[in-house]
Amino acid sequence: MAATTDEDYSDYEDLMCDRAPVRAFRRWCEPPLFWIITLVGGAGNLAVVWIYLNFRRRLKTMSDVYLLNLAIADLLFVVTLPLWAAEASHGWNFGLVLCKLNSALYKVNLFSSTLLLTCISADRYVVIVEATKAQNSRLERRRRSWLVCVGVWLLALLLATPELLFSTTVDVDSQPYCRMVFPAHLGNFTKVLLLSLQVSIGFLLPFIIMSFCYSVIVAKLLNTRSFQKHKAMRVILVVVVVFVLSQLPYNGVLVVQATQASTMSLKDCEQINCFDMVGQVLKSLAYMHACLNPFLYAFVGVRFRHDVLQLLHWRCWRCQTSSNKSPLSSTRVMSDSDTSQALSL
Structure with missing residues (x-):
């Protein structure tokens, strides 16, 4: 991460390197990107939550449960970004408590979002590859999905505990910043461990599971x-x-950060600063997934596109008429069977 959450710079980097170019680049780079992600991701995920709460009324499938939780996770994630954008511009002026809470909330939703994407891929595997079994146990699977979501949120909370413990405000050039600062007796081992956990649980494990599930799904589809x-x-x-x-x-940047914390392989200040700037750009790229998730997972389906059109139609109707008859009442509610196997992915 950048200095906002989990980049606890080493003594060598702090004492021997001028970090002003990194902070200047961050001041120029992060605020506009974070605000774009917040606005686009907020609108898309709010639409998903709104549709589930107003049009669906109830969650019919396992994917519905996961998509709703994914939208909530992404929504809570983008809520944290304006504070990081403000910090990049003017430093952290929100106090210690909000530093800890925002850091923890950020990490909770970062992990929960990725883990829920993994759950969605596993559910798609069951629905398509084990179609008969999935059809016969639909109610049980939907109930189980709530337990899975509870487990995902609890695991994400557990993984975010270090943010609550170690996030604090520090002064850099007379300006406060919210950072992860580890006690001296823990050394860099804690930082390496946390970065390794983030890469393993936040990317590597989900990538392996998603690759397996979607590979089998593609093989199944090729035979249909x-x-x-x-x-x-x-x-x-x-x-x-x-x-x-x-x-x-x-995540490649995080691996290099973990290696750097362990071995101090980078010693040239210009290289260190350049690496941090590249990391800030790639971090913003990774965060854009919160904007794309609604379109990749929700709006691609027939039922959800249908509901989005309903939402737009309803809003136009509210603006144009005060008739007692709502267009929603005459619109057919689509069942799970209306969503093709392909587009329910």
């Missing part, structure tokens, strides 16, 4: 005769490619 087969495979390809392109570069 459906005009929607190619569209389904394109959806899978886009989902995997977007996940890899957005997450792999930044």
